[in-house]
Amino acid sequence: MARAVALIAVVLAAVAVVWTARGGGGEAPARELRGRVVRITDGDTIRVALAGRVERVRYIGIDTPEEVRPDTPVQCYARRAAAENARLVAGREVRLVLDVESRDRFGRLLAYVYRGGDGLFVNDALMRGGFARTLTIPPNVRYAERFAALARQARRAGRGLWSACPPA
Numbered sequence: 001m002a003r004a005v006a007l008i009a010v011v012l013a014a015v016a017v018v019w020t021a022r023g024g025g026g027e028a029p030a031r032e033l034r035g036r037v038v039r040i041t042d043g044d045t046i047r048v049a050l051a052g053r054v055e056r057v058r059y060i061g062i063d064t065p066e067e068v069r070p071d072t073p074v075q076c077y078a079r080r081a082a083a084e085n086a087r088l089v090a091g092r093e094v095r096l097v098l099d100v101e102s103r104d105r106f107g108r109l110l111a112y113v114y115r116g117g118d119g120l121f122v123n124d125a126l127m128r129g130g131f132a133r134t135l136t137i138p139p140n141v142r143y144a145e146r147f148a149a150l151a152r153q154a155r156r157a158g159r160g161l162w163s164a165c166p167p168a
Contacts, residue, residue: 031097031098031102032095032096032097032098033050033095033096033098033109033111034050034093034094034095034096034116035048035049035050035051035055035093035094035096036048036049036091036092036093036094037089037090037091037092037094038054038091039054040082040085040086040089040090041056041068041082042064042066042067042068042078042081042082042085043064043065043067043078043081043082043084043085043126043131043132044058044059044062044063044064044081044085044126044132045057045058045059045108046085046089046094046113048094048096048109050096055108055109056106056107056108056109057096057108057109057110057111057113058104058106058108058109058110058111059111059112059113059122059123059126060099060110060111060112060123060140060142060143061112061123061127061134061135061136061140061141061142061143061144061147062123062126062127062132062133062134062135062147063132063133063134063135064077064078064081064082064085064126064131064132064133065077065078065081065161065165066078067079067081067082075165076161076164076165076166077131077160077161077164077165080131080160080161080164081126081131081132081160081161084126084129084131085122085126085131088115088120088122088125088126089113089115089122092115092116092117093115093116093117094113094114094115094116094122095113095114095116095119096109096111096112096113096114097111097112097113097114098110098111098112099111099112099139099140099141099142100139100140101139101140104137110140112142112143123143123147124143124146124147124150127147127150127151127154128150128153128154128159129154129159129160130154130155130157130158130159130160130161130162130163131160131161132151132161133151133161134147134148134151136148
């Protein structure tokens with residue numbers, strides 16, 4: 001009987017280890033990368049030097065007005081959003097935190113971006129300042145509620161694009 005109990009305990013422990021490793025026991029550990037911003041594409045996309053290569057990185061959860069979309073006029077507040085993104089991260093070290101899906105259909109790396117040195121959460125700062133709207137694309141939804149709340153606050157306060165641009 002003692003052997004059966006010991007065997008069951010070992011099996012349960014093994015199941016718990018496998019379950020946790022696969023993300024079943026809570027939030028999966030975030031995958032992180034570190035690099036230096038080498039170019040600002042627009043308000044929500046940057047190029048980052050990572051381990052000897054340059055990656056296009058699209059911020060998760062936010063969407064800034066378009067400035068560089070082919071055959072599309074520059075949208076209201078696009079240049080201001082790109083300028084703010086540049087002010088925040090141009091030439092700086094960044095920490096990229098990936099979510100469930102690491103790439104979009106265009107091959108861009110998808111990330112929550114944190115500025116080196118002070119740890120500023122850049123996606124959050126752009127939303128808070130009224131430079132972006134929410135863009136929630138499952139399964140990358142870790143901060144969806146937070147970004148929605150920040151967008152509401154920026155809109156109520158008339159910050160950034162919320163006062164400068166006509167309603168979409």
